[in-house]
Amino acid sequence: MYSCRSLIALSLKNPHPFSLYKPHISSFSLLFSSSSRQDRITLADYLLRRHQFSPETVSKLSSPEKYLKNPENSDSVLSFLEESGFSRTQIEQVIKRDPVVLAAKLDTTIKPKIKVLQDSGLSPNDIAEIISTGPWILRGSTDYRLGQTFLTLKSVLGSVVGVSKVLKRHGLLLVRDLEKTLIPNVEFLKSCGISSSQMVKYVYNFPRFFLNKPETIKECVRRVDKMGFSRESKTFLFAIRAISSMTVGSWELKLELFRSLGFSDDDIASAFRRAPHVFAISERKIKEVTRTLVHKGRSDISFIIRHPGLLGYSVENRLEPRLQVLEVLEMKKLLPRKPSLTTVLTFTDERFFEKYVLPYLNEVGNVYASLMRANRQQKPVL
Numbered sequence: 001m002y003s004c005r006s007l008i009a010l011s012l013k014n015p016h017p018f019s020l021y022k023p024h025i026s027s028f029s030l031l032f033s034s035s036s037r038q039d040r041i042t043l044a045d046y047l048l049r050r051h052q053f054s055p056e057t058v059s060k061l062s063s064p065e066k067y068l069k070n071p072e073n074s075d076s077v078l079s080f081l082e083e084s085g086f087s088r089t090q091i092e093q094v095i096k097r098d099p100v101v102l103a104a105k106l107d108t109t110i111k112p113k114i115k116v117l118q119d120s121g122l123s124p125n126d127i128a129e130i131i132s133t134g135p136w137i138l139r140g141s142t143d144y145r146l147g148q149t150f151l152t153l154k155s156v157l158g159s160v161v162g163v164s165k166v167l168k169r170h171g172l173l174l175v176r177d178l179e180k181t182l183i184p185n186v187e188f189l190k191s192c193g194i195s196s197s198q199m200v201k202y203v204y205n206f207p208r209f210f211l212n213k214p215e216t217i218k219e220c221v222r223r224v225d226k227m228g229f230s231r232e233s234k235t236f237l238f239a240i241r242a243i244s245s246m247t248v249g250s251w252e253l254k255l256e257l258f259r260s261l262g263f264s265d266d267d268i269a270s271a272f273r274r275a276p277h278v279f280a281i282s283e284r285k286i287k288e289v290t291r292t293l294v295h296k297g298r299s300d301i302s303f304i305i306r307h308p309g310l311l312g313y314s315v316e317n318r319l320e321p322r323l324q325v326l327e328v329l330e331m332k333k334l335l336p337r338k339p340s341l342t343t344v345l346t347f348t349d350e351r352f353f354e355k356y357v358l359p360y361l362n363e364v365g366n367v368y369a370s371l372m373r374a375n376r377q378q379k380p381v382l
Contacts, residue, residue: 031103032066040067043099051078057092061099074102077110084114085124090132098135112143120150121160130164134171145177152178156186157200170207182207184214189240192221193231202237209241220244227269229276239276246280257283261290262301271308278311288315298323298341307342319345321371325356325364334360 032043044064047053050071058064068074081091094101104110117127131137137146153163153173167173176182186199203210212220220243225231229239243251258268272279278286289311293299304310313319322344329335339356347355357368 031100032063032069041071042066043068046071046074047095050075053092053095057096060096063099069103073106076106077102077104080106080110081128084128086128086132090128093132094135097132098138101135101138104139110138113138113146116143116146116150120147120154120163122164126164126168130167130171130174133168134174137171137174146174149174149176149178152183156182156203162200162204166204166207173207173211176211181212181214182210185210185212185217188214188217188221189237192236194237198234198237206241209244212244216244224276227272229273233273235273235276239272242276242280251279254279254283257286261287263305267301267305271305274306275308275312278308281311285315286311289313289319292319292323303341310342310345313345321368322352322356324371325368328364328367329356329360332363334363 041050042065043061044058046068047058047061047064048055078091081094082088086094101110114127114131117130118124122130150163153166154160157163157166173182182203186203189199190196217240220240223243224236224239227239229236233239246254255268258271259265263271290301290304292315293304293310294301310319326339326344330338344352344356353368357364
């Protein structure tokens with residue numbers, strides 16, 4: 001049985017290196033009673049019979065068999081959420097992700113926080129979506145901090161709509177002290193030449209990156225500069241993020257991996273400048289892609305150095321099927337000229353199918369279809 005902390009960590013899929021808000025374990029005990037008296041009701045029975053929650057939701061709770069301490073308070077919480085515009089699905093998401101919400105004090109904890117969000121300009125639907133993805137907001141910060149954090153995000157993103165958009169994906173930003181992380185990191189990166197529009201886009205897509213300590217970001221920039229990366233490059237931020245996602249030791253191991261595959265230090269720097277994100281890919285995948293491209297005689301290390309983005313593709317779902325189709329077409333001399341390998345591998349699935357499969361269904365249709373079925377991919381019907 002998972003503990004409360006395990007439940008939160010698993011449901012959020014907490015990635016390294018950031019530690020997310022984890023309420024003190026004693027708060028979980030507020031939800032349950034140690035008594036087994038007959039007039040008590042288990043959490044499972046309460047949710048299933050009294051409020052008709054789905055069995056799937058209840059099965060994912062950490063302690064459904066424990067006795068609920070104050071069902072009447074929990075009734076009030078659930079009723080308030082419904083009255084505030086939460087759908088049944090959203091309410092179940094809230095409880096599944098943080099069942100301790102059922103024990104929260106409605107008048108002094110939940111209502112004030114909902115009011116802060118309302119006063120910030122968020123619609124009822126926005127609030128319901130944000131809370132359902134990050135229910136810890138309801139008990140993870142003071143009302144004052146909640147309002148200040150919202151204003152901080154708005155100062156960076158420029159609008160309530162922008163804040164709503166990012167919080168629907170990363171609601172826990174509201175319980176972090178952004179004045180110590182996001183703001184100094186944004187200001188420093190602006191001083192490095194990053195435009196405001198690029199910064200806003202990056203905050204939308206990778207907000208956790210900005211929760212690094214400012215000293216960490218500065219050190220990452222120093223290391224990226226050392227790799228000869230231009231600060232004017234559109235992928236400058238991606239390079240910083242790639243390095244920030246690894247410890248110094250992990251980074252050195254990744255460099256050793258590339259060297260073992262035949263990359264010189266200059267090759268590594270060149271590949272990093274072209275596609276920094278691939279350096280965050282697992283060693284296993286880098287080896288598999290390199291082996292697939294090189295050992296089949298389709299390319300060499302110099303080709304991968306020129307096109308390092310290929311290292312990010314799936315061997316099973318893209319490289320193997322396409323290379324096999326290409327091999328059949330070339331063996332049967334059906335192509336007027338040898339196609340560019342980068343073109344073949346970077347086409348969208350739809351474009352590849354239209355150009356290299358559809359015109360040659362009799363020759364490669366069965367091969368392609370069987371490979372797609374083996375990889376459990378849904379492709380156009382042949």
